[in-house]
Amino acid sequence: MSDNESKPITEDARRLCPECQAGILRLQHLTYFTWLNDELITVPNFPALVCDVCGRREYDPHAIQWLNTLLNPQTGRRALRKNTPPNTDRLRP
Numbered sequence: 001m002s003d004n005e006s007k008p009i010t011e012d013a014r015r016l017c018p019e020c021q022a023g024i025l026r027l028q029h030l031t032y033f034t035w036l037n038d039e040l041i042t043v044p045n046f047p048a049l050v051c052d053v054c055g056r057r058e059y060d061p062h063a064i065q066w067l068n069t070l071l072n073p074q075t076g077r078r079a080l081r082k083n084t085p086p087n088t089d090r091l092r093p
Contacts, residue, residue, distance in 0.1 A: 015049075023053025032059065036071055043067060 017023040032046035046067075047060040069075055 017051040017054060017056055019056040020051060020054040023051035023056075025049035025051050025056070025058060030057075032067070034067075034071075041071065 014027075015025050017025055026049065028048055028050045029045045030048055030050070032043040032048070034041050034043075047063050049058040050056070
């Protein structure tokens with residue numbers, strides 16, 4: 001991962017397009033599409049750098065990580081605890 005990919009996208013994030021080497025990647029907020037099993041998920045206003053010549057898109061890695069966390073089926077569930085033996089000091093014969 002390069003330095004540009006590891007930092008969140010900001011308004012002043014502009015750089016030469018690595019695909020066409022002619023355009024400039026500029027911040028835009030667009031609709032992000034992804035599949036989750038058999039369902040199409042759409043996320044409006046998703047940050048991305050888009051080339052003004054070839055249209056290449058680079059998505060904000062922090063926004064992708066946040067989205068993956070939200071879409072993870074385990075999010076919000078409690079972690080299962082291992083079975084622990086009961087405290088025998090409190091048990092009476």
